[in-house]
Amino acid sequence: MSTPTENVRTLPGDLEFLTPHCPICGDYTDVYPDGLQCDRCGIAWDSDGTNPERLDPDAKQCSSLYRPTRRCANPEHVDVEYRCWQDAGHLGDDHHNPDLFYSWTTAEQVAPAGVER
Ligand SMILES: [Zn+2]
Ligand SMILES: [Zn+2]
Numbered sequence: 001m002s003t004p005t006e007n008v009r010t011l012p013g014d015l016e017f018l019t020p021h022c023p024i025c026g027d028y029t030d031v032y033p034d035g036l037q038c039d040r041c042g043i044a045w046d047s048d049g050t051n052p053e054r055l056d057p058d059a060k061q062c063s064s065l066y067r068p069t070r071r072c073a074n075p076e077h078v079d080v081e082y083r084c085w086q087d088a089g090h091l092g093d094d095h096h097n098p099d100l101f102y103s104w105t106t107a108e109q110v111a112p113a114g115v116e117r
Contacts, residue, residue: 020049024098025086042087043055062087064083067079070110085097093107
């Protein structure tokens with residue numbers, strides 16, 4: 001049994017290394033044996049973060065469009081439009097574009113691409 005003079009101290013757990021953020025959705029990428037990957041966005045990189053490739057090269061792009069300033073009184077701002085960079089049919093209701101630091105939902109989108117609005 002230990003006494004206060006033995007200096008028995010509990011060690012913390014192992015360190016968790018953080019992976020780089022996905023440039024599309026902003027989430028941490030996942031580590032795979034041959035590199036890093038964002039399952040949500042369907043992109044894989046080499047272990048050094050280079051050479052991005054689509055997991056499904058034939059996937060169509062999500063059609064969700066977002067115009068955050070469409071009600072702005074300044075007519076120069078009304079045409080600012082973002083299209084989701086994820087694959088069509090991606091998981092979740094959040095759409096992502098790397099030029100926006102936040103996401104939008106299907107309820108907030110203006111229209112799918114190619115639809116008159
Ligand atoms: Zn992502
Ligand atoms: Zn989307």
